Amino acid sequence: MLRKFLTIAIATTTIAVSLVTATAARDMGIEEIRTPGGVTAWFKHEPSIPVISVSALWRGGAAADPVELQGISNLVSGLLDEGAGDMDSLAFQTRMEELALRMGFEAGRDNFSGSLETLSENADQAFELFGLALSSPRFDEVPVARIRRQIISGIQRSKFSPNAIAGKIWRTRVFADQPYGRPTNGTEKSVAAITQDDLINFMKTRLGKDNLIIGVVGDVSREKLIELLDKAFGGLPDKAKIAAGADQEIRVGGITATEDYDSPQTVIMFSTPGIRRDDSDYYAAMVMNKILGGGGFSSLLTEEIREKRGLTYGVYSYLSPRDDVGLWMGGLSTSNANTAEALKVLKQTIRDFAGNGPTEQQLADAKANINGSFPLRLTSNRAIAGLLVALQRHNLGKDYLRQRPEFISAVTVDDVKRISARILDLDTLVVVAVGKPEGL
DSSP: OHHHHHHHHHHHHHHHHHHHHHHTTSOOOOEEEEOTTSOEEEEEEOTTSSEEEEEEEEEOOGGGSOGGGTTHHHHHHTTTTSOBTTBOHHHHHHHHHHHTOEEEEEEOSSEEEEEEEEEGGGHHHHHHHHHHHHHOBOOOHHHHHHHHHHHHHHHHHHTTOHHHHHHHHHHHHHHTTSGGGSOTTOOHHHHHHOOHHHHHHHHHHTOOSTTEEEEEEESOOHHHHHHHHHHHHTTSOSSOOOOOOOOOOOOOOSEEEEEEOOOSEEEEEEEEEOOOTTOTTHHHHHHHHHHHTSSGGGSHHIIIIIITTOOOSOEEEEEEEOSSOEEEEEEEEEEGGGHHHHHHHHHHHHHHHHHHOOOHHHHHHHHHHHHHHGGGGOOSHHHHHHHHHHHHHTTOOTTHHHHHHHHHHTOOHHHHHHHHHHHOOGGGOEEEEEEOOSOO
């Protein structure tokens, strides 16, 4: 059965690419479904492959964890397939294998998510099992202790990772004691303190129908899906109870922080305040970032720091829009001896681009790359189900695939100059360097 599922799943790659390309110029045929049990989902019927993919997202992730229970979202995400109802961990995992389904959960900073992928012929049992994980998780002592140990072990290992050390320092510098300043996986102390009652309370309060977004793609009728959705999500509380937090803000800028670490390489992490997803300049920012640091070997930062001067094997940047703030972020690693020069070239390249903007050719190449590569990201029912969730999460509309290329194509040189002036301000640049950097 598992081999059959994997063969079918691989086949979806080729088919999904052609489907997305064909539908990009028109409405995807997305339906909105509301069930008797109060569940809402966006659905794309795809009968060519006998597979159903579900993507679910609850607003409110690790940033909503209480200070004393930091990491509880992450701990729960690792436990929901470790036993539910009358099945202990082994029985639950065995049943998943028998049905050849894929189930997973993840805690992000702003969201808690879950996914399910199953053969259409096993849909009833698969959705029932998924619903059991959400409505009746066991949180038995043995699997809780095992997953807790794994998380704490990961936290301990991170103390010896230059990248993790840089991330911790960066969070502290940028967000201080705000929720975004805390690690999503918690601390050794907080994870060790989480009790079974805390886990049970999380399920009663954090995952409701009112903060839930669902996307479904696959070989199932609308009528049958209504029944399946209530099997999976109908047992959730109608309303989540998440304490409202104050809006977070980026508190510091224009600094360089160094941390001594015995390594021949220095890891550099950098950021400036960026923009949120709902900003009218978001698409201009996408193009800006693609040209400057998000275009791989074609980006300006790669050209200046790697290709011309050989100071790094790779440098990158990306937009990080969060619920409360937006960021422009990036990183590189270089030898300790070259750290000062690499940082100097980084700043100069940012300064030059902010002052001059892109050429017409750079703009055209970036827009062609963004529009051409997007359909290739949607190579499975699972990826398209995730897109349906994102469309709802950011209020993008059902015709987004048709509109998106137009949004990108409309970006001008002046648009990129405008957003560069907003984002690429070296007075707000935060740099964290971990290693034995020379010259800083």
